[in-house]
Structures are given as C-alpha cells and as structure tokens.
Amino acid sequence: MFAPIYFDHNATTPADPAVIDAMLPYLSTQFGNASSRHEYGRAARRAIDEARNRVATALGAHATEVVFTSGGSEANNLLIKGATACLKPGLLAVSAIEHPCVIKPAEQLARRGWTLARVAVDAAGRIDVDDYAAAMAHKPRLVSLMLANNETGVIQDIEALAGRARAAGAWFHTDAVQAVGKLPVDFRRLNAAGVHALTLSGHKIGGPKGAAALIVDKRVELEPLIAGGGHERGLRSGTENVAAIVGLGVACQLAAERQAALAVDLGQLRGKLERGLLGLGATLFGQAADRLSNTVYFAFAGIDGETLVGQLDRAGYAVASGAACSSANPEPSHVLRAMGVAPDLARSAVRVSLGRGNTGGQIEGFLGTLQLTVGRLQQLTAMAV
C-alpha cells in the first residue's frame, strides 16, 4: 500500500513539523486559560501575544489590527456582518466568484434592507472592469473581493480595485485565504491602496485548522458575531484556542519566509503539469489570467469530474472536483458558471492544487495515470453512446 499523493492544497494543507512542535507544549504542560491571572494564564497570554506579533509581521500589519477567529469562514462573516451592522443599509458589492462564506452573509443582508451587487467576472475569471465601475457608481458602503480564487487560482488586481472602492467611499475587504503563502501579501501596502480588512486562515498555509485571523484597519467599526467575555478587544469572545493560535503564528512566519521560493518551485511544476494536460487535450480554466502558481483547474469535455477524481483517488492521487466546502453539492461550480463556462463542461472540472513536498516525479506519474484513466473513460463514454 503506497501513500496517496496529495494534490489538494487549496482545500487544506498538512501542518508543518515546526508548527506542530510549537503547538505541542500548549496541548500539554502550558495549558492555561489566557484570561487567568496566575502563571499558567500569563504564559498562555504571552504565547498569544507572540503569535499576534508573528502574524502581524508576516502580513505587514500592526499587532493591534489582528483579530483571531476560529477560521476563515468566521473571519469573513465577522467582517461582512460586523461592518454592515455599524452602517446604514445601502449597497454591498461582492464578486460572483466569492467563497460561500462571503456570498451567504451578503445574501442574508440582502434580506435585511441591503442591496446586493454581484460583480461579474470575465471569461478568464477576472473582475469585469465595466461591471465593477457600474457598481462603484452606485456608491457601495462595503465591497468584498477575494484576492485569489480557491478554484481557479485567478488573482485579482486588488490594489486597483480597492482604489476605486475608496474613491466611491466604501470599506474594502479582501478574502486572502488562498493568497497568503502563495503571493506576497502586505497589509500596509494594501491598506495604503484602500484595503481596510483582510482574511487569512491557518490550515491553508501549513497551520492547524481552528485558527484564522481578520486583519482590520481600526477605523472600521465592527459589531462582534460572538458575545460573552470581551476577548479580542471585544470583537470576538470565547476562550482563546492557544495551541492553534500559536500554530497560526508560526505558519504565517514560515509562509512569508518561504513564499517567493515556493512560488517559483510550484510554478515550474505547474508548467510541467499544464503542458502535459494540454497535450492530453484538456481545457484549462482561467488560463488568460494571472493565477496562483500552484493551481490548475481543467476539464476533459464529456468526462464527469466526479467520476474522474474518484478514479484518480483509487489510483493514488488526491485531487478535487470543485471547492471542498461545496463538493457535496451536485450543482456545477458557481465560479465556472460566472466565467460563462457551459454547465456540461463545468461538471467536468477537476482542480489540482500543489504544495510543499510535491515533486516533478509526482507530476509525471499523475500525467501517466491521467492519460490511462481519461482514455478508459472516453472509451466507456463512446460505448455508452
């Protein structure tokens, strides 16, 4: 039995050994509640302060701008619901390709007096400039656009988009969950361009599940989602998850240190994979756009994506047929639909997302397996017809 090869790093990543080492004391002897005043509590508080500094340094933010949450979904909910709760209802603009944890809260608000603008994307998955300009002309109060898409890896020109939102007088939030560790992300620079808040998540960057952060400009007034005790300067109550927060801090630091070299390495692997895919006759999504160097989203027309990933899993390759969170959903990807991809082709979509530890040999093996699998499935399809 050989270990399957993991090609699904946009869904989650293994925790880095250095992250685990940093966390372990907080799952054994250093177990205090950070709100306790005795030595056990103070040690926990110091660990959280240090993690906050690490996150802030890695992201070019100030420690007081970092709010720890239980995950990226919570951070996005906190920003969207929390910021709008402090504003008069008006226009809220999000892109059509946002993660459900941005779209769903936005839809909630649309039922409570807010107007929701879903900004369109072009065929390559980039924000449609004209549609965005039209939304900005209506003076939104809050804009949320993801920095890089989880399915396609397409990167938005966030600084330019934020600048236009600022000119329109809006708060601007970016979900950077998929971007951190894969691109240089500097909150101070983004902030200067008009970004007021940014979401990042630990488990996408070699940290543990259960810890994430919202980095937020202090001018943005927020109503907390979770009340009770006033932790995180009143923005997020609940006993701090010390071990996971410590892990998040180390993961952010490592991600920042490794980002440039990793992007080059993964870019080479991706180039090899894409050349192979094109040779096999695959359609690549978002190819015309600037994309994360680890993500390939492709389809073989006529071959069901679910079926293909099932076969690949049996052959020892873990890939995704869409975003993990909505994988249970038989609907074709909302991201591909927004890009104008026909439903049939969208149902064929498969995502490979590379990460640390993946090798050129794995890519070659994968392409070989894929060729055989696709050939077999095409034969079956031909027989069925």
Next chain:
Amino acid sequence: MLKLPIYLDYSATTPVDPRVAEKMIPYLVEKFGNPASRSHSFGWEAEAAIEEAREEVARLVNADPKEIVWTSGATESNNLALKGAAQFYAGKGRHLITMKTEHKAVLDTCRELERQGFTVTYLDVMENGLLDIDVFKAALRPDTILVSAMFVNNEIGVIQPIAEIGEICRSKGVLLHVDAAQATGKVVIDLEALKVDLMSFSAHKTYGPKGIGALYVRRKPRVRLTAQMHGGGHERGFRSGTLPTHQIVGMGEAFRLARLEMGAENERIRMLRDRLLKGVSDIDEVYVNGDLERRVPHNLNASFAYVEGESLLMAIKDLAVSSGSACTSASLEPSYVLRALGREDELAHSSIRFTLGRFTTAEEIDYAIRLLHDKIGRLRELSPLWEMVQEGVDLSTVQWAAH
C-alpha cells in the same frame, strides 16, 4: 516534589489529557484532510473521525449524534443557541428568561438580544446560589419563548434544578437552553430524560482541547435555529466553516474518557475537596459561597473575611486559583455571581475559587491548606480591621472618616 504553582483552577480550563493529545496529533500530521473533501481518502478519513467523535459526545449525554453541532466553543454554542432560537421563534414572542449568575457568554448575548428588541428577565438566585422554582414560575409570561439556565455554575459549582426547570418549560411550550460547559464529566446528563432543547458543551473544561465545543439541538420535538455563521453549509447549515478535525477528535476522546471515568474520578475529587474544606474550616471567619450539597465535588469557593482579596492572591501565588471567573478577573469589580448571592462587596472581594481536577493530588491539597493557614494568619496580623474585630468592635457600627 511538588510542582509550583499548584494548579487549582480546573474550572478556568483543564490540561489536555495526554491520552487525548495522543489521539489528536495524527490528525495534524498524516491524517490532515479537510473533512469536507468528498473526492479523496484524506477527506473521508477526516470525516469518519469526526463522526466517531460526534458519537462519543452524544453518548456522554445520551443524545443522538445527529443532535450534536460542532462549534468553536461553549461561548459560540451559547450565542448560537440564544440568538438562533430567539431569532427563529421571534414570531411567537420576544421574552426570554435567564439568571443573574449565568456566564458572560449568556448574559452578554442576552444584552445583545435586548438591543435587537427582545425583553430579558434576569432572575435572582437564592442565597445558596440556586434558582427558586417559584420565582422562576412567576417570571414566565405568555410571550416567553426561551429560558437559559446553566447546569453548573462556573464560580461556585452549584447544580441548578435542570430537570424541574425542563418540566415546567415543556409544559408551557417554552424552549430551554442549558449551558453545560461546567457540567460534563461532573454530573450525569441524560438528554433522553431531561426536557432540555438546547445544550452547550465545551471540550477544554473536560480535558479536551480549547477551540472546540458543541451545541445539542433536540430533534424530537424538533428545535430550529437561525444560523449565525454562513458559508459552505457545514453541520447541516447550522454552522459553516472547515471543521478542525484534530480538535474534534480531541473532544470526542475527552468525552469518552469522561463517560468511562467520571464515577470513580468524582469520588476521588470529592474526597480531596472535602479534605481542603476541612483543612480551611478551622481558620476563623471563613464562609463557603454557594450550596455545599447541590454542588459539583470539584469546587470550593470560600471568602476569607478581613483579608484583602488582591493581597491574598499575591500571598498565595504558589496556588494557581481564581478570584472570580477567569473571563472577568481582569476587572476589579467584585464577582457578580457572589453579589447575586447577597454577599457584600468586602466578602466577595476576599473570595477564592479552588477547583480541583483529574491531576490534583492529596499532597497538593495539604500544601494548599498549610499555605492558606500561614498566609491568612499573617495578612490578618497586619490588618487593623482584624485587630478591631478581635477586640470586639462591631465594624458595622463604626463611622469611617472620609479622606
């Protein structure tokens, strides 16, 4: 050799049991899949581990695993239960009832609901910290939709009459939420028998990790909630967000151990607590806060009169204890729980909460007793008030001059 400071603050948080940590670690390393990944074995393995943990949590409280919703902790569970139920059933009525001695996670959420247009009655408790059932019955109104009562109080450890409260709520068609963060592993919880609709749990108070909790949501009769966190539709839409597998596995194992070991463990802890109580009761002017009988065996909360609270904490810093609940101890306000018992501020200020647990030893308790005797004696020697009391002055009759 004793390790100092001695940890006697198990109600603030507990260490992760080494057996729990051992089960968690593989889910950070090789079994790291996203449980929502449906297309490969990494995801399925994580999902299977989560469902096994859900069964363990359900088993401790005699519930159906389908009634368990994962959250990031009891604070989030309390928020989801109260806001989720109040918002969903707002059409039926807009009145809620709770107690003044609830945890901040309930009280602050109630304050928020008041800002949303709900009315909340905050009930007084009796001098022993328990809810007076007649007072409770009198507070029910035709528009009452939800009652929130904690199972075990975090500061004084008293056990509220949840079974009785549940019967009354059910007969009136009112939902009952119970914050059981301090109860799991300490009192037997049988949700088949109890008429409880919603119950909040925490892992880190029961030797599991921080950052994970659960909300029990009854299916028969079915209880509905307005979700508070939206996204990928995890947890059947009750609570979106990637599930932290290692933490969930930890909570499952912690609750499994609690189920297997709580009987014997609680007897051992009761003996240690009684030893502590006996050891400090020959100090003059010591008052136990809260009912001693209807109380978890882990808790002793006592006021040491004529000793200033902050000085006492400094003097006994070899003991990691709390003076008020951990979440509020940064403030110098006397504990609102002790004030609700009718304790005057002076006594509330000089109170210490000792909470014992799985790793507390008799040697540690004996050390604590000696230290308390020694330090309280010395602090009182320095106290002019204590001197006056010894001379027979009734302090309540003294006219204090303003500075």
